[in-house]
Amino acid sequence: MKFYFSNFLVSKFPTLQKYKPGIEFLARLFFLAVLGLASKKLFWLISDAGGTFTLPLISGFNPIEALRNSLIAATAFFLQLFGYTSFIAGWVVGIPQVAAVKVETPCLGINVCLVFIVLIVAYPSAMRGWLQALYLVVGVLIIQIFNIARMVAMVFVIKNRYQLPIEHHDLFNMVIYAVIFALFYLFISLSTLSTVADLDNR
Numbered sequence: 001m002k003f004y005f006s007n008f009l010v011s012k013f014p015t016l017q018k019y020k021p022g023i024e025f026l027a028r029l030f031f032l033a034v035l036g037l038a039s040k041k042l043f044w045l046i047s048d049a050g051g052t053f054t055l056p057l058i059s060g061f062n063p064i065e066a067l068r069n070s071l072i073a074a075t076a077f078f079l080q081l082f083g084y085t086s087f088i089a090g091w092v093v094g095i096p097q098v099a100a101v102k103v104e105t106p107c108l109g110i111n112v113c114l115v116f117i118v119l120i121v122a123y124p125s126a127m128r129g130w131l132q133a134l135y136l137v138v139g140v141l142i143i144q145i146f147n148i149a150r151m152v153a154m155v156f157v158i159k160n161r162y163q164l165p166i167e168h169h170d171l172f173n174m175v176i177y178a179v180i181f182a183l184f185y186l187f188i189s190l191s192t193l194s195t196v197a198d199l200d201n202r
Contacts, residue, residue: 021124028122036114051105067108071144075103075151082152093151099158101151109147109176113140116180123184125191135190139183146176 047053051064072093076086079095087096094100116139120132127135150172157164164171 024124025122028124029118032118032122036118064105064108064110067110068103068105071108071148071151072103074148075101075155078148078152079155094155095159099155101154101158103151107147107151109143112173112176112180113143115177116140116143116183119180119184120187123187123191125187127187127191135187142183143176143179146179147172150175 043051047062050062052062053059068091072088072091075093076088079086079093084095084098087094087100091104092100092102117136120136120139125132150168154168156162157168
């Protein structure tokens with residue numbers, strides 16, 4: 001992904017040369033953020049209100065429900081792993097007659113995954129191709145593992161009638177954005193090592 005905005009800006013303002021990598025990153029970040037928002041709009045244009053695709057070749061497939069069902073199944077699995085009987089009823093998962101949570105669409109972690117993807121793709125890194133793709137996959141899996149842990153934890157919070165100091169969505173957002181920026185920092189560190197390794201091999 002090549003952007004010429006930074007080249008144009010530096011040609012007009014030579015004093016900005018030392019900030020060129022940062023300008024490049026911000027330009028990519030802005031472009032990908034707009035692209036991400038446009039993609040979400042496009043998704044709802046080619047699907048019905050429930051998220052099921054209406055295009056001929058992929059008609060009937062619902063990626064949102066596929067993700068929701070995966071998260072719910074994983075939550076039920078971990079509840080059983082802790083020694084509890086679990087149940088699933090539509091969007092609801094929990095311990096029968098004890099505690100349950102409803103997994104609404106905003107709880108699927110789609111937006112936070114998009115934030116992570118945009119940061120990684122926008123950063124001008126030496127890690128490209130399959131290495132970057134692998135990091136994206138691992139990062140999204142880590143985010144969703146934290147999401148599953150949040151759902152399991154909420155079942156236990158309800159079961160034991162704990163009072164959280166802040167609203168659980170706010171608590172999750174603080175934790176997950178800390179995880180995202182930790183993953184981003186790790187990516188920058190790995191990118192620096194890759195650049196140094198490339199220079200050493202020349």
